[in-house]
Amino acid sequence: MAKRKPEEIEILKCTYPIVRDELSGHGKALEILEKSLKNGTFPATVLISGPPRVGKTSLAYIIAAALECEAPTPWACGECLSCRKIKRSLFPDLRIITLEESDKGKLKSQILVEQVRKEVLETIELPPYEGKKLIFIIEPAEALNISSQNALLKVLEEPPSYAHFILIAKDFGPLLPTVRSRCQEIHLSEVEDSEMEKIALEMNIRGRKREAIDVSRGRPGILISGEWEDFLELRGALEQLLVLGSSLEDYPKLAPMFDVLLEYQPLVVLDEAAYMIKEMSRSLEDPESGRSETCRKILGAGGRENLFRKAKLILEAPSLLVRNVQPKLLYQSIFLDLGRKPDTGLN
């Protein structure tokens, strides 16, 4: 999610997790799903939510493989022909509905109703071609616009007995209540540090293990894909921008940091900056760390008041991006504050 887009990483990997043990953490969600797989009551429509890189797409493939496997236990065996095809996303009855490319080769920002008609409504009446089920994975579901969501309502309410829908969304906000009410919701939270430790060991991350786990913030995909190194670079640049006194004299030191930010997707940058501000505010409130080097630097750069101002600008930033404000201008307006008054103390 950092420098490389997730779909590029998936192309590099070319395979998807399909057996239960390939999903790190999320024991509770798996337990609930396992019951319904065993009872044969697996819901026709599920909506998986959670932060980026936490394992949503992996879970969707693991569910799809369990539903199609020739010898399920009730999870997928990982060996049969159906499992092997799903692993490479080559199974004809597994349909992935995602953002299409525009004529200019850029990803569209919405899943339009024409695409829903062509890829779902016109094909769902035909029973599965090779497998037991016809499975539609829709990701990112929040990219379905209102017309697309309305077009799906009927099939989400009463799909043919052989059809399953797995919707994947980072955030429920843009989804209509009528869509959500038709889905069983499964939320994946950040996984615990002990789980991340295990993954770091499996990935053979030794020298910088603590840093890697810390910067991954409970999102296994960041450790597994190696993106944690990108995140460390991003965090380093953001730290400079947050703790250097953002005055005119500092600008030559700050300018290269803006170039680093521009290598990442803006929403990733904003999310990371908001997280860092939260952590910094917390450390200012902690008397134990109150006199630490970082705290002194934050106070030198305008202290709590300046952090709050930046946090407010960060919250407003996504709506400006939608209105096509250039990321560089946006970052400068957030991180450079040439007219501020210095803060004088912890409170």
Ligand SMILES: [Zn+2]
């Ligand atoms: Zn199998």
